[in-house]
Amino acid sequence: MARQSFVLALALLLWSVAGRASLAALVLAYLAALALLQLPGLWQVVREPSVTQRLLLALLIAAPGVTFAWRQRAELAEVEGLHGLREHLADRLRLQRTPSIAPALVSADRPQSFFVYAPGTQQLQLRLGPRAKPLSGQALGEGVFRVDYDPRRDGPPSPADGELRAQIDADGHTTQRQLRSVTPLPHPRWLALSPNGERAAALSEETDELFVLGREGLLRRIAVDDGPSDCVFLDDAHIAVSHRYGRSLSIVEINGAQPTSHVAIGARQTRLALSPDRSRLAVALAGSEPSVALLDTQPLRERERVSVPAAADMLAFGTDAGTLLVSARKPASLWRMRAAAPGAHYQLDATLPLSRAAVTMARSTDGTQLLLAVTDYDPQARPQLGNHFVQDQLLTVDVASLRVTSRQLTGRRSNRQSKPGDQDRGASPMGLSQHADGSWLIAFAGTDELWRMLPGASDPELYDLVDFPLHAPHGAVQLADGTLLVSSPSQGSFGLIAPGTHTPRIVRVAASDAKLLENNRPALERRVGERGFYEATRSGTSCQSCHMHGDSDEAAYNLGDHRLIPTLPVGGLLWSSPYLRDGSYAQLADLDDVAQTLYRGYLRSQGARGQAVQAYMEALPRRDAIDQPRDLARERRGLRAFWKARCPTCHAPPAFTNLGQLAMHSLFPDEATRLPKPELLDTPSLLSVSASAPYLNDGRARSLEALLTTHNRRNLHGDSHALSPSERSDLIFFLSSL
Secondary structure, eight states, rough: OOHHHHHHHHHHHHHHHHHHHHHHHHHHHHHHHHHTTTTTTTHHHHHOOOOOHHHHHHHHHHHHHHHHHHHHHHHHHHHHHTHHHHHHHHHHHHHHHEEEEEOOOEEESOOEEEEEEEETSOOEEESSSSSSSSEEEEEEETOOOOOEHHHHHHOSSSSSSSSEEHHHHHTEEEEEEEEEEEEEOOOOOOOEOOSSSSEEEEEEETEEEEEEEETTTTEEEOOOOSSSEEESSSSSSSEEEEESSSSSSEEEETTSSSEEEEEOOOOOOOEEEETSSSSSEEEEESSSOOOOEEEEETTTEEEEEESSSEEEEEEEOOSSTTTTEEEEEETTTEEEEEESSSTTEEEEEEEEOOOOOOOOOEEEETTSEEEEEEEEETTTTOOOSTOOOOOOEEEEETTTTTTEEEEOOOOOTTTTTTSSOOBBOOOOOEEEEETTTTTTEEEEEETTTEEEETTTTTEEEEETTTTOOOOOHHHHHHHHSOOOEEETTTEEEEEEOOOOOOOEEEEESSSSSHHHHOHHHHHHHHHHHHHHOOOOOSSSOOHHHHSGGOOOOOOOEEOOSSSEEEEEOOSOOOOOSSSSSTTTSSSSGGGHHHHHHTTTTOOOTTTTTHHHHHHHHSSSSOOOOOOOOOOOHHHHHHHHHHHTGGGGGGOOTTTTTTOEEEEEHHHOOOTTTTTTOOOEOOOOOOGGGGGOSSSSSSBBSSHHHHHHHHGGSSSSOGGGGGHHHHHHHHHHHHHHHO
């Protein structure tokens, strides 16, 4: 033992002298130390002192090596691929300690489901905090339980922000598991303008609020139903509000205390549009059967529901109530629907393919044109093969012909650039609106600025918002008196710019940075990270460019290896390291290195930017699963099929992933042979899998059915061949319920 101690001490000394921070260098140093102690007489000299003296001598010899290892620990971890190992092991341990629970995030702003894995348990209850009400778990079989939680019904999590100790009661035995709770701040997004132009309205989906503003500032702050998603003025006094989680469309009288009426229309309402004569209201509905509901406004009642090929992102009427434009991400398209006569049904009559989905869309005042903001465009809708290629631009679409009549690139350079090619203006156009004088207002979330495009002018009038709490602006309108109004979700604020001035007056609906620094530092870090998520690099690319509002733009990109990979949503990532499809990044913060190098960094310097963006992304909840009726008996059959097909080997409950990596050739050898080098695949979670098609590492499986059949012919990706057609159908139903 004494001899071995001296070998190790001498090896550490030699390692520090060599100055190579690698395990290979340490092994060579160990072999050299072993050889040195074989020299005649050397070990005899070392062993003569007493035990205490030998111990002190060994510590003295080892001290330089220990110091070297401590100073070079970051480089050693990088060289040996050990960076993030602690986080990865901790994440895996959380899921392997039963009873275990997933997802790890508790959002205070929406209904959500948790899955608990407690083998052998008959009855289970969950408390999201020591004072929270108990929530009963529904047994699905094989020790898997589902627990539904609705903050509006069951109460907020405790604490509201930060680490939360969830209590799991399994057959009377209580254990605690760590989760993280997030209570979002108010996030006012796009702005709707009243017919007379004297009022504007915005919603905060996170806090279920409607804000009404005028040139005087904030006029009303009104509580609405769960997850308000869009609003439009029906007239100067009434606002229609759609809801993502509530099942009714609300009509709010802005001078009253409560919504004046409700129209039952179903959940997953997204965007709204009002016809020019205000006789027709269109409501987009997502879910398993996406559609657009058409309502008469006098009286307010549904007249028709039209199926659409995919969930609608945005809606706008043309010149009359008989023409409706619908944008969608999957596929990236603009559809035109028409009703041939006032009483006729709407039918899809034309499609304009887009290279990338419209980020935002606005109707011209006369309805003859649409202005669309996109991150790229090709008339043949061909994919762009440039690495992470983004080229922000505005498309003008003629409604009558449904053709793109003009394109305007918005990315610009100013005298703030650090090298040729840098962009620091016109990135991520987000807010669009046209006004009676023909001018367009454009808010740029990527560069914190507002443009006013006047008819016939070659250059826009610029309003630089970078020094004001209006970061990543989303909405922009002009009031009747010429006041410009801009909204900033990340800051929870509005800016009012009086005619003839360029300095905004700030109206806050969320706490200031100073207040958050004092009272809620996690919320402040998320706010800083949200700004970083939308902020464009000097190459003109931001996280938002592909991951729209923390989701996916449903496009396919070349990520550097000359093949197209679909964009993944970035919600539900908390405690699920490592990241990316190949698990190549141990922490989300590490992705900042890509922005700082490949995309030339940012105009604005900020310390710990990567950590702040990570905090923001970790607070994003997973996608809502596609709606389907609950059928407990069928879900239980599907879970049995899940076990029969050996899916839990990699997709273990409760997160339905083991957070592991597998060599691609072990699962998909045919596809692996086409790659230039061996590739690892990170095991994804199956939570919300129904909402994240296409599947597999390159999106080649367009459906869950195809994933289990067409793309598993060798039966290496689980044992799907062991399932009968009915078992496979039940398995797909179960997966869609997650």
